């Protein structure tokens with residue numbers, strides 16, 4: 001018994017010596033809630049990028065009444081020449097490959113605290129990255145389409161945007177394409193199936209006399225006459241979300257229904273079962289179906305909500321299905337385990353146990369030797 005206590009004390013001592021400490025998080029108390037934000041940021045290397053703490057997507061919180069800090073690897077971030085904090089947003093001036101990683105914003109008021117981790121991926125400007133970086137937009141065959149340069153940082157300045165298709169500048173001829181200086185969209189006339197593909201819009205501007213580019217990749221999908229009645233899931237390629245055990249995750253499923261939402265149905269499956277069969281205790285649920293109407297038609301969004309991620313989620317295939325009488329589309333989604341970006345103790349608890357067992361074995365051996373020595377000394 002005494003030896004156990006000693007071993008634990010010794011283990012703790014070693015942990016302290018090696019710089020581990022339960023209070024390593026220098027940002028205060030452990031938070032009640034942890035969220036892994038399921039939508040990653042993908043940006044282009046050497047370009048200006050911003051990431052915003054997505055807290056308002058989860059909580060009705062007034063940012064002026066809370067303390068918000070950004071952490072990386074468990075320590076609070078400070079402003080540097082390259083990364084600057086502006087209210088709830090981190091500015092990368094510019095983002096480079098080494099900035100790839102997980103950033104966590106900790107939002108705290110007097111009685112509540114939530115940690116939200118957001119993943120940033122800085123990628124090369126090459127076609128192999130486009131499937132990750134792209135923003136999807138949908139146009140109808142034989143119609144006119146207004147393509148928007150999406151998710152631009154907030155600027156009040158005059159904007160100049162250059163447009164490209166498959167790497168070549170888009171001719172601003174007013175016949176097939178048209179775009180005006182100072183606007184963030186381009187018009188495509190008489191849309192045909194050949195208009196499908198990757199477009200690029202590039203905004204160039206300067207901050208404090210340093211020039212930056214912000215490029216967005218748009219994948220344009222053309223809906224042909226034949227299937228224009230069928231629902232379309234935006235970004236319907238396989239989603240893999242890295243989430244840490246115990247955190248909350250919300251996976252969006254956004255469906256474009258055109259002007260034909262009549263009999264649209266949207267639902268989620270887990271390994272082929274309905275969500276309320278997969279999770280009988282409401283740990284995993286479907287959110288409320290949200291509807292928004294835009295000029296180009298109606299959008300529906302049905303989130304899948306994990307109150308806290310458990311082991312079984314890592315071995316389950318999730319699917320969002322959107323269907324009407326004309327056809328269906330499926331969004332497959334998978335959750336893989338992420339090294340925790342939250343307070344390190346989640347990952348550290350098993351490590352601590354392993355470490356203590358090793359320490360105990362080590363001490364037990366060491367003590368045996370010690371005893372022998374004592375014995376021989378006593379004899380002589």
Ligand SMILES: *[C@@H]1O[C@H](CO)[C@@H](O)[C@H](O)[C@H]1NC(C)=O
Pocket residue numbers: 072073
């Ligand atoms: C964060 O931790 C990882 C793994 O320990 C390390 O590779 C990375 O350089 C760290 N990043 C920063 C910004 O400290």
Ligand SMILES: *[C@@H]1O[C@H](CO)[C@@H](O)[C@H](O)[C@H]1NC(C)=O
Pocket residue numbers: 059060061065109110111112
């Ligand atoms: C802190 O935030 C929580 C969650 O939004 C809210 O319910 C609570 O009223 C807030 N408390 C204070 C003291 O502002």
Ligand SMILES: *[C@@H]1O[C@H](CO)[C@@H](O)[C@H](O)[C@H]1NC(C)=O
Pocket residue numbers: 046204211212213
């Ligand atoms: C912006 O992009 C253009 C063309 O892609 C390139 O020539 C220019 O050097 C870039 N500017 C900066 C500041 O990176």
Ligand SMILES: *[C@@H]1O[C@H](CO)[C@@H](O)[C@H](O)[C@H]1NC(C)=O
Pocket residue numbers: 271312313315316317
């Ligand atoms: C889901 O299916 C996979 C493969 O078919 C299986 O290995 C896994 O155990 C299933 N998940 C659950 C939670 O039953």
